[in-house]
Amino acid sequence: MNNYVKIFDTTLRDGEQSPGATMTSAEKLDVARSLAAMGVDVIEAGFPAASPDDLEAVRQIAAEVGNPPDGSPEAKVPTVAGLARANKSDIDKAWEAVKGAKKPRIHTFLATSPIHMKHKLKMDPEEVIQRVSEMVAHAKSYCDDVEFSPEDAGRSEPEFLYVVLGEAIKSGATTLNIPDTVGYTTPDEYYALIKGIIDNTPGMHAGITISVHCHDDLGMATANTLAGIRAGARQAEVTMNGIGERAGNTSLEEVVMALKTRHPVFGLETGIETQQLSRVSKQVSSYTGIAVQPNKAIVGANAFAHEAGIHQDGMLKNQSTYEIMRPEDVGVNQTNLVLGKHSGRAALRNRLAAMGHALDDVELDKAFARFKDLADRKKTITDLDLEALVADEFYKPREVFQLDDLIVTCGTMDMPTATIRLRGPDGKIHAHAAIGSGPVDATYKAIRAIVKVPNHLMDFNIHAITAGIDALGEVTVRIQAAKAQTAMSAQSEREYPRIYSGNGADSDIIVASAKAYLNALNKLIVSQTEDTEKEKNNFGVMLG
Ligand code: KIV
Ligand code: ZN
Numbered sequence: 194m195n196n197y198v199k200i201f202d203t204t205l206r207d208g209e210q211s212p213g214a215t216m217t218s219a220e221k222l223d224v225a226r227s228l229a230a231m232g233v234d235v236i237e238a239g240f241p242a243a244s245p246d247d248l249e250a251v252r253q254i255a256a257e258v259g260n261p262p263d264g265s266p267e268a269k270v271p272t273v274a275g276l277a278r279a280n281k282s283d284i285d286k287a288w289e290a291v292k293g294a295k296k297p298r299i300h301t302f303l304a305t306s307p308i309h310m311k312h313k314l315k316m317d318p319e320e321v322i323q324r325v326s327e328m329v330a331h332a333k334s335y336c337d338d339v340e341f342s343p344e345d346a347g348r349s350e351p352e353f354l355y356v357v358l359g360e361a362i363k364s365g366a367t368t369l370n371i372p373d374t375v376g377y378t379t380p381d382e383y384y385a386l387i388k389g390i391i392d393n394t395p396g397m398h399a400g401i402t403i404s405v406h407c408h409d410d411l412g413m414a415t416a417n418t419l420a421g422i423r424a425g426a427r428q429a430e431v432t433m434n435g436i437g438e439r440a441g442n443t444s445l446e447e448v449v450m451a452l453k454t455r456h457p458v459f460g461l462e463t464g465i466e467t468q469q470l471s472r473v474s475k476q477v478s479s480y481t482g483i484a485v486q487p488n489k490a491i492v493g494a495n496a497f498a499h500e501a502g503i504h505q506d507g508m509l510k511n512q513s514t515y516e517i518m519r520p521e522d523v524g525v526n527q528t529n530l531v532l533g534k535h536s537g538r539a540a541l542r543n544r545l546a547a548m549g550h551a552l553d554d555v556e557l558d559k560a561f562a563r564f565k566d567l568a569d570r571k572k573t574i575t576d577l578d579l580e581a582l583v584a585d586e587f588y589k590p591r592e593v594f595q596l597d598d599l600i601v602t603c604g605t606m607d608m609p610t611a612t613i614r615l616r617g618p619d620g621k622i623h624a625h626a627a628i629g630s631g632p633v634d635a636t637y638k639a640i641r642a643i644v645k646v647p648n649h650l651m652d653f654n655i656h657a658i659t660a661g662i663d664a665l666g667e668v669t670v671r672i673q674a675a676k677a678q679t680a681m682s683a684q685s686e687r688e689y690p691r692i693y694s695g696n697g698a699d700s701d702i703i704v705a706s707a708k709a710y711l712n713a714l715n716k717l718i719v720s721q722t723e724d725t726e727k728e729k730n731n732f733g734v735m736l737g
Pocket of ligand 2: 207372374406408442
């Protein structure tokens with residue numbers, strides 16, 4: 194059996210389905226570029242049948258990221274996959290979306306568990322077998338590379354799975370993905386499931402790749418994925434930061450670093466350049482607005498922090514006392530940047546390039562202006578500060594409303610007041626002043642009075658990016674569109690109003706709060722414009 198595990202990233206499909214993770218097409222394209230640069234083997238770019246926007250986003254990724262830049266070796270280009278339910282219309286749309294890639298893949302799925310077949314599909318097992326056979330063949334008529342997933346395999350009868358998967362092989366599937374859709378199995382059970390499939394599926398041969406796809410409802414997604422790999426799976430379906438439906442999917446960085454750090458145990462390789470993990474994690478977090486918890490394995494802010502005296506003492510004597518991975522292996526550089534306000538553009542460009550941010554001249558001008566501004570207020574600037582600055586400047590949705598100026602007064606007089614100026618979509622400046630229960634409340638009231646999009650603030654979080662009184666503050670908010678704004682989405686796509694996340698970073702935490710709120714509001718406005726387009730085309734569908 195070969196010792197290479199393909200990394201199939203589904204951040205843009207399963208990940209994007211998590212509440213609040215909605216990304217615009219431009220953001221998805223940017224993430225796909227990063228995933229490709231990091232060495233991901235397969236990018237599941239979306240679910241093209243969901244809407245014309247989704248189809249277009251997958252098409253763009255296939256055309257750009259799925260094709261080798263002139264002269265580069267073809268082997269570096271990722272496969273671009275599109276998801277399709279097992280029906281002709283979905284499969285046709287998936288093919289339409291991925292066919293421009295050098296290596297296209299159609300990924301089709303149908304549920305096989307008794308619960309799903311009875312209550313959701315209302316199909317009996319024979320009908321399911323028949324449908325799988327026909328739809329895999331339909332996908333194969335377009336594309337050599339076809340993946341089939343028996344949804345809810347974790348709760349399916351193994352003997353039934355062998356039959357369904359055998360039919361999928363007969364009809365031309367080359368990858369068989371085994372989803373633990375509801376995160377129900379334990380590592381031992383999942384190992385046995387994968388091993389049983391490899392040993393008992395009729396027609397199984399060396400050209401078939403077995404893939405693992407786990408959800409984290411019981412916190413066992415990574416353990417299950419690794420168990421499946423030990424049993425012989427050679428593709429792992431994962432997302433950056435583990436984002437995904439409910440409790441999320443298996444996180445890419447955990448699987449990749451487990452295989453690397455415990456190489457003697459697994460003896461397996463991936464093609465991931467692990468030094469890029471931290472940057473891509475930050476990018477996905479900024480675009481989705483889903484903050485990474487500080488104690489998150491590999492990419493959390495505290496993943497390499499040592500607080501306890503005994504630990505610090507050990508670290509000073511020898512790093513391996515408390516560190517099983519080197520922070521630089523995942524792209525965390527803890528050295529402070531010794532650039533101050535007298536440093537030049539070239540020094541900044543070099544540092545950003547070393548961190549994986551290749552900025553063009555216009556972008557560098559913007560980053561440099563922000564850097565100078567920060568250097569005036571903060572003595573030492575770390576890579577974490579720079580990451581936040583780049584995220585704040587570049588990873589944001591189209592700025593329908595843009596912060597122009599903000600003045601806030603607050604204190605013990607009980608009348609916190611915010612006066613704000615925003616540049617609107619009409620290019621004009623709109624100003625408003627409001628009193629609130631605190632400075633953030635006053636600021637948000639003033640913003641609401643100008644933007645006039647009914648919404649409900651669900652979450653507000655603030656944290657310091659680095660230690661020290663002069664640290665940058667990062668604010669993350671989640672908002673929900675009020676009913677009137679979501680009539681169309683509720684009918685055609687989701688049963689509940691969508692959640693939009695936003696974040697902002699600044700050394701002034703009220704400015705960071707204003708930016709975060711505007712960031713989320715801009716996403717809401719952009720997405721509602723896209724929804725109106727969908728409504729016109731009567732195209733919205735729900736993932737089955
Ligand atoms: O979790 C799941 O079952 C899925 C399939 C569509 C592959 O995401
Ligand atoms: Zn899934």
